[in-house]
Amino acid sequence: MTNPSGLSYRDAGVDIDAGDALVDRIKPLARKTLRPEVIGGIGGFGALFELTGKYREPVLISGTDGVGTKLKLAFQMNKHDTIGQDLVAMSVNDILVQGAEPLFFLDYFACGRLDVDVAEQVVAGIAKGCELAGCALIGGETAEMPGMYPPGEYDLAGFAVGAAEKSRLITGERIKPGDAVLGLASSGPHSNGYSLIRKIVEVSGADLAGAFHGRSLGETLLEPTRIYVKPLLALMQETEVKGLAHITGGGLLENIPRILAEGLTAVLDARAWHMPPVFQWLMEQGQVELREMHRTFNCGIGMVVIVDAADADAAARFLTDRGETVHRLGRIERRSEGQAQTVVV
Numbered sequence: 261m262t263n264p265s266g267l268s269y270r271d272a273g274v275d276i277d278a279g280d281a282l283v284d285r286i287k288p289l290a291r292k293t294l295r296p297e298v299i300g301g302i303g304g305f306g307a308l309f310e311l312t313g314k315y316r317e318p319v320l321i322s323g324t325d326g327v328g329t330k331l332k333l334a335f336q337m338n339k340h341d342t343i344g345q346d347l348v349a350m351s352v353n354d355i356l357v358q359g360a361e362p363l364f365f366l367d368y369f370a371c372g373r374l375d376v377d378v379a380e381q382v383v384a385g386i387a388k389g390c391e392l393a394g395c396a397l398i399g400g401e402t403a404e405m406p407g408m409y410p411p412g413e414y415d416l417a418g419f420a421v422g423a424a425e426k427s428r429l430i431t432g433e434r435i436k437p438g439d440a441v442l443g444l445a446s447s448g449p450h451s452n453g454y455s456l457i458r459k460i461v462e463v464s465g466a467d468l469a470g471a472f473h474g475r476s477l478g479e480t481l482l483e484p485t486r487i488y489v490k491p492l493l494a495l496m497q498e499t500e501v502k503g504l505a506h507i508t509g510g511g512l513l514e515n516i517p518r519i520l521a522e523g524l525t526a527v528l529d530a531r532a533w534h535m536p537p538v539f540q541w542l543m544e545q546g547q548v549e550l551r552e553m554h555r556t557f558n559c560g561i562g563m564v565v566i567v568d569a570a571d572a573d574a575a576a577r578f579l580t581d582r583g584e585t586v587h588r589l590g591r592i593e594r595r596s597e598g599q600a601q602t603v604v605v
Contacts, residue, residue: 282402285380289387293397297363307399309364309421317426321360324419325350329454333482335413337468340378342484343416344385345392346451349485350508351420352393353563356489357504357519359430359496360422362395368417369402372409382416385484392487395420428496432503432519432566439502439592440572441516441526445585446562448483448538452509453557457481460546473537480538488563491582495565499575503566507558514555516564517601520592526564526602528590536560554604566592 299308311318327346334343344367352362367386369379379402390397409415424430449457461468461477468478495501503519516526535543539559542548553559567575569591576586595601 281376282374282379282383285376286383286387289384290397293365293387293390293395295363295394295396298396298398307364307366309396309398311423315423315425318423319426319429320421320423321355321358322419322421323351323354324417325354326415326417327451329458330451330482331414331416332458333454333468333478337478337482339478339482340381340385342385342482344382344387345389345484345487346385347416347418348386348389348393348395348420349487350451351418352389352395352422352487352489353485353506354508355420355422356492357430357506357563359424359428359501361424361493362393362420362422362489364396364398364421365390365393366398366419367400368419369400369414370409370416371402371404371414372406372411374402374404375412378414382414386418389484389487393420393489394493395422395489430496430501430504433521434500435502435520435524435566435592437524437592437594438569439566440569441528441589441591442565442567442572442576442579443533443561443587443589444488444563444565444579445486445533445587446507446536446558446560447486448480448536449542449557450485450508450562452511456546456548456556457542460542460548464545466545472541486562488584491579491584492563492565494582495575495578498578499567499571501565501567501575503564505564505566507562507564509556511553511555511557512559512561512564512604513551513600513602519566520601523595524601525593525595525599526566526590527593528602528604530604532589533560533587551604561587561589564589 297310469476472480505515507515579586
């Protein structure tokens with residue numbers, strides 16, 4: 261049976277009283293995210309979303325992801341109110357890079373025994389992420405599976421669906437030598453590299469509760485992933501965005517090549533942006549080489565935007581006016597034989 265929050269629990273073995281309590285708490289959170297295209301609200305066996313006449317040739321674009329071992333830090337700090345935003349961000353930022361407007365989102369929350377207070381905090385973060393992305397939280401699943409997870413731990417997965425006009429899909433095929441590479445600042449490590457981060461914390465003996473640039477180290481590491489949807493969708497209406505790269509696992513060196521033709525390379529100037537303190541700390545405490553930092557972490561750049569050089573200044577101003585910190589990272593060049601497709605010089 262699926263409850264009015266869209267979270268299915270009775271068939272998953274969740275305690276009915278706990279499940280009902282969770283439903284009552286999260287229904288208002290989900291309602292705040294609804295869009296006019298949602299049919300019948302939430303609570304059916306499946307969630308309904310109507311594709312309206314906004315698109316002439318709509319292409320649906322979907323993405324699914326999790327939060328990885330960043331969850332371990334949330335467990336360790338008993339802080340669960342931001343991890344849901346991470347979950348939403350990982351999927352909506354991914355589909356955004358192909359030009360998609362995120363339409364709706366579904367989540368999966370699995371645990372050994374349901375803690376209603378913790379689950380409510382997680383869903384509150386998911387709802388906030390959906391609001392930031394402009395998409396509706398229209399369903400999900402809460403599964404209680406005794407013996408599968410240690411006490412106090414849970415797992416998360418998310419699924420986003422968006423739409424784009426077929427003629428306006430962003431494929432990277434129009435990127436050419438001379439184009440400008442802009443970088444939008446990240447809010448921190450986002451949701452990647454946390455196995456290494458946790459190892460560095462362990463080996464260094466750092467105290468997660470210790471002060472770090474005006475807050476605790478743990479809070480800094482749990483800073484939620486930035487969601488770039490609204491400013492970039494607005495930019496797409498103003499100028500041609502030739503390519504977008506969400507900087508996740510693989511960092512700058514492995515994500516930018518995903519949108520480049522074989523004969524092109526992105527040449528980035530290391531002096532174009534300042535690596536934030538949290539990355540400097542990770543590099544020093546973990547004795548991580550700079551190239552490995554660029555291959556593992558976003559190093560302060562969460563999204564890369566490629567535009568014509570003539571549009572770069574206007575695009576940077578447009579995004580800055582909408583709250584983004586924009587760096588002119590470099591340019592696209594013809595690729596020499598044996599040259600990597602992204603280099604930081």
